[in-house]
Amino acid sequence: MKKILMFVSLCALLCNTGCKKEEEEKEHEAQFLVTNPVKKDTTITKDYVAQIRSIQHIELRAQERGYLQQILVDEGQFVKQGQLLFRIMPNLYQAEMQKAKAEANFAEIEYQNTKKLAESNVVAPNELAMAKAKFDKAKAELQLAQVHLQFTEIRAPFDGIIDRFMVRQGSLVDEGDLLTNLSDNTKMWVYFNVPEAEYLDYKQNLDSNRQDNKVSLLMANNKYFDYPGKIETIEADFNNETGNIPFRATFPNPKDLLRHGETGNIHITTPLTNALLIPQKATFEVLDKKYVYVISKNNTVQSREITVAHELPHIYIVSSGLSEGDKILLEGLRLVKENQKIEYKTLKPESVLADLELYAE
Known part of the structure; x- marks a missing residue:
C-alpha cells in the first residue's frame, strides 16, 4: 500500500513539474x-540603366572616288589630331592639279601683258577686265583641284581611337563610303532615363541645396567606376509613351577604361532628413x-x-x-x-x- 502511495505521489510531482514547465514555455512563447x-x-540610392557614349564619336568616310592606296594606322590605335590615316590613289587628282596650275600660270601671264598694254592705252579697259576675270577663274579652278587632291588624304580631325576598318587596302571606294569610326574617349557621356516624379524630386532637392549633381557608375562587371560623374544636361521634353526624361552625366576617363557602346547603371544618392x-x-x-x-x-x-x-x-x-x-x-x-x-x-x-x-x- 505504501509503495502504491509513493508511486502516485511521484507521478503527481512529475505531472505538476511538467505542467509548470509547459506553462512557463507558453508564457515565454x-x-x-x-x-x-x-x-x-x-540616404537613398536610386538605380538607372545607362548607355555609355564617347564625347565625340564620328564616321570617317571617303571624300573622293578611287582605290584605297594606303592604310597608315591599325584598328584600336590611338591617333593624334591631323595624323594621316588613309590615302586614296591621288594620281588622277595630282594630274588635274598640275593642269589647273599650268592654266593659272598662263592666265596670269596674259593678264600681266594686257595690263601693260592697257597702261599704254593700247587696249581698251574691257579687254583688261576680261583678262583679269580669266585669271581669277584659273586661280579658282586651281584651288578646287588642290581641294580634291587634299580629299585623297583622310586625316584625324581630333585625338581618338580608331575603330574597325570597313575596307581594306586596294579596295575601290566611292565618295561617301564608310572607312572606319573615330572615338574621343577622354570624357564619356552616360545617358539614362528618369521618371517624372523622380525628376521633380531631384530638381527640388537640387534647387534647395540638399542634392548635388554627382553620380556613380556601376559597370557591367558589378564594380564601381573609379571616378564620379556629374549630371550636366537634362533634355527638354518628356517621352509621352514612357513618362521618362533623359539625363546625361559626364565622366572623366583618364585610364581609357570606358569605351563607346558600353552599358552600366547610374546610382544617384539623395539625402533624407x-x-x-x-x-x-x-x-x-x-x-x-x-x-x-x-x-x-x-x-x-x-x-x-x-x-x-x-x-x-x-x-x-x-x-x-x-x-x-x-x-x-x-x-x-x-x-x-x-x-x-x-x-x-x-x-x-x-x-x-x-x-x-x-x-x-
Whole structure:
C-alpha cells in the first residue's frame, strides 16, 4: 500500500513539474517583440540603366572616288589630331592639279601683258577686265583641284581611337563610303532615363541645396567606376509613351577604361532628413497595401495602413500612418489576431536597425 502511495505521489510531482514547465514555455512563447519607428538622417540610392557614349564619336568616310592606296594606322590605335590615316590613289587628282596650275600660270601671264598694254592705252579697259576675270577663274579652278587632291588624304580631325576598318587596302571606294569610326574617349557621356516624379524630386532637392549633381557608375562587371560623374544636361521634353526624361552625366576617363557602346547603371544618392524608419519584416500586405500591427495602450494589437515612401535594404521609409512614439509588432505577425491582447518585450529601434545592417548617416 505504501509503495502504491509513493508511486502516485511521484507521478503527481512529475505531472505538476511538467505542467509548470509547459506553462512557463507558453508564457515565454507568448511574449512578443515590439519596437518603435525611429527618425534618422539617411540616404537613398536610386538605380538607372545607362548607355555609355564617347564625347565625340564620328564616321570617317571617303571624300573622293578611287582605290584605297594606303592604310597608315591599325584598328584600336590611338591617333593624334591631323595624323594621316588613309590615302586614296591621288594620281588622277595630282594630274588635274598640275593642269589647273599650268592654266593659272598662263592666265596670269596674259593678264600681266594686257595690263601693260592697257597702261599704254593700247587696249581698251574691257579687254583688261576680261583678262583679269580669266585669271581669277584659273586661280579658282586651281584651288578646287588642290581641294580634291587634299580629299585623297583622310586625316584625324581630333585625338581618338580608331575603330574597325570597313575596307581594306586596294579596295575601290566611292565618295561617301564608310572607312572606319573615330572615338574621343577622354570624357564619356552616360545617358539614362528618369521618371517624372523622380525628376521633380531631384530638381527640388537640387534647387534647395540638399542634392548635388554627382553620380556613380556601376559597370557591367558589378564594380564601381573609379571616378564620379556629374549630371550636366537634362533634355527638354518628356517621352509621352514612357513618362521618362533623359539625363546625361559626364565622366572623366583618364585610364581609357570606358569605351563607346558600353552599358552600366547610374546610382544617384539623395539625402533624407528626419526620415521615419521601420524594419520591413514588421509589415504585411493586404491587396497591395502595406500594414503594421500597432500596440494600443491596453496592450492589444491593431492593424494600421502605412504609406512607404522609399525602400532601403531591409528597411522602409514611411511617409504616413505612423509616428515615432508608436509601438509596432516586430515578429510573430502571423500568430496574432486583430484586437488580441498580448504580452511583449520592447527592443530599442537603434539595436533593431543595427541588426538589419542599415547604411545611414
